[in-house]
Amino acid sequence: MVSAPLPAVAARPDGKKEKESDSKARLRLWIRLLRASRLIEGMARERLKAQFGATLPRFDVMAALFRQPDGMLMSEISRFLMVSNGNVTGIVDRLVADGLVARSQRNGDRRTSFITLTRKGHAAFAAMAAAHESWIDELLGGISARDAEQMSTKLKSFRSDWEGEA
Amino acid sequence: MVSAPLPAVAARPDGKKEKESDSKARLRLWIRLLRASRLIEGMARERLKAQFGATLPRFDVMAALFRQPDGMLMSEISRFLMVSNGNVTGIVDRLVADGLVARSQRNGDRRTSFITLTRKGHAAFAAMAAAHESWIDELLGGISARDAEQMSTKLKSFRSDWEGEA
């Protein structure tokens, strides 16, 4: 996904802006978006491992749980993180083994399990989150807060347009 | 990475804008960036599989090779795609097994191998790339071409600031 070939479709001879170049502009944006994501993810992965012995997927799951002190269902976690169900199962398994999160039953439904951060997990995540925020600020420092807000707003526009199976 | 907890650090009582809220704005941008990437990747993965029986990593490698008809070294591919060396080895192995790319020797250096698209791979990628471009255009349609160009430019700014081991 990093590099779809840009010069695949030629521009119109008359040189007017039209659907075609628009498509190229969006494709370019997508490539930049993806490269930016990979860069930031790579940095965060490296530092999480070096400074906290943690991995990115674990951080993600803990971040989700941190926002919901009452706990989350497995399916809520996977929907929020936009990853598959089976994926979350494995990550939570390992987090449970490390004593960072806990599975528990609620509301009498034996299909579901509520996942919560343990006290230990809460403390561990708080430390990572503070560092994480400063890493992002450092890496995105070249983008002004105003630009960041503008881009955030624009990126929201296609959030729910496609939810799988379009 | 999808959700670092935003309300971790409080704003100043005086209400002035300062470093702190800037950090939050950038963190918000990063979260949006990542969610957008996951959404688009998920869509592309699903359609590549359904319509072409291909995977995203294979598409990425083929896209890189498509841009360089003379071939690329393994290390060039991994640097361009920002993934690890060992990763590319496995993907290329499978692409070779499917007859889509070929390994060959060049310039007398027996350490290196030049990877090129086969004729079959070239044709297969061309078809996928055209579809891919229209998917992106469809999904990013809510963003104007002008906005897309502006965002692309701003996203370039922190490309080379961090290249691993900062």
Next chain:
DNA sequence: GCTTGAATATTCAAGTTTGAAATTTTTCTA
């Protein structure tokens, strides 16, 4: 000619990820 060091790629273990199939439990309906 050696031998050290750099460059390039592969191998490997551990973890992540998907998507489909299977399991368990609940809910609906005839």
Next chain:
DNA sequence: TAGAAAAATTTCAAACTTGAATATTCAAGC
């Protein structure tokens, strides 16, 4: 209420991914 359908999760195989360790080859220096 029995049975079908739905919901939530787990299981599983295949593929991907990293990062460290290893192997191979090349380039210099001695």
